[in-house]
Amino acid sequence: DTAVSQTPKYLVTQMGNDKSIKCEQNLGHDTMYWYKQDSKKFLKIMFSYNNKELIINETVPNRFSPKSPDKAHLNLHINSLELGDSAVYFCASSPGTPNSPLHFGNGTRLTVT
Amino acid sequence: AQSVTQPDIHITVSEGASLELRCNYSYGATPYLFWYVQSPGQGLQLLLKYFSGDTLVQGIKGFEAEFKRSQSSFNLRKPSVHWSDAAEYFCAVGAITSGTYKYIFGTGTRLKVLA
Numbered sequence: 654d655t656a657v658s659q660t661p662k663y664l665v666t667q668m669g670n671d672k673s674i675k676c677e678q679n680l681g682h683d684t685m686y687w688y689k690q691d692s693k694k695f696l697k698i699m700f701s702y703n704n705k706e707l708i709i710n711e712t713v714p715n716r717f718s719p720k721s722p723d724k725a726h727l728n729l730h731i732n733s734l735e736l737g738d739s740a741v742y743f744c745a746s747s748p749g750t751p752n753s754p755l756h757f758g759n760g761t762r763l764t765v766t
Numbered sequence: 767a768q769s770v771t772q773p774d775i776h777i778t779v780s781e782g783a784s785l786e787l788r789c790n791y792s793y794g795a796t797p798y799l800f801w802y803v804q805s806p807g808q809g810l811q812l813l814l815k816y817f818s819g820d821t822l823v824q825g826i827k828g829f830e831a832e833f834k835r836s837q838s839s840f841n842l843r844k845p846s847v848h849w850s851d852a853a854e855y856f857c858a859v860g861a862i863t864s865g866t867y868k869y870i871f872g873t874g875t876r877l878k879v880l881a
Contacts, residue, residue, distance in 0.1 A: 657809070686869075693873070694804075694854055694873070694874045694876075695871075695873055695874070696810075696856065696871040696874075698868060698869070701866075701868075708866055709866055709868065743809055743810070745809075745810075749867075751798050751817070751860050751862075751867055752798050752815070752817040752818075752860070754800050754802075754812045754815055755800075755802075755810070755812075755858075755869055756812075757802075757809035757810040757811070758809050759807070759808055759809045760807075760808075760809055
């Protein structure tokens with residue numbers, strides 16, 4: 654009964670490959686997010702969807718493409734992976750109201766060699 | 767621009783000692799404030815939140831935080847630290863920027879607990 658689950662937990666791949674990370678939430682939340690955490694633990698928002706509609710798109714390379722087939726799922730596809738893409742990617746969800754906290758998945762550690 | 771500052775990158779305390787982790791924010795309106803904890807290999811877990819009312823809020827695991835508007839601070843405290851509290855702690859503010867609600871995180875404070 655995991656609230657926010659993302660797969661895979663670890664992803665090791667070579668430069669130039671294309672990979673996807675999947676995220677699902679069973680909390681009934683309207684809003685989902687992708688965050689990137691770098692090696693210094695800094696958390697940076699990448700994307701946010703509300704009811705399948707993109708509402709936040711930070712300055713992320715267009716090699717990153719989120720897709721939300723329904724409000725319980727938000728996947729992240731990355732084309733032509735680069736060394737600098739190595740990081741931990743967190744999916745999160747919230748009801749979308751200002752006083753509501755984020756609920757995080759356990760992260761996907763992406764290593765690009 | 768909205769921002770969150772956690773001045774201490776690392777803090778080391780002995781088990782049983784008291785703890786205070788600092789957080790300062792920059793936001794023009796009344797902020798929504800959160801503290802999260804991240805254990806190794808895990809996602810972030812909410813410790814507590816503040817959005818109105820009593821400025822001293824209680825959270826899980828014996829943590830509390832005090833909102834001080836005059837100092838733009840939301841410091842996290844615990845009277846007696848346990849070895850299991852060793853983790854990374856993040857302060858965050860919920861703010862409206864460019865018409866969109868966002869969560870802005872500080873850079874984190876890594877807590878080490880000595881036995």
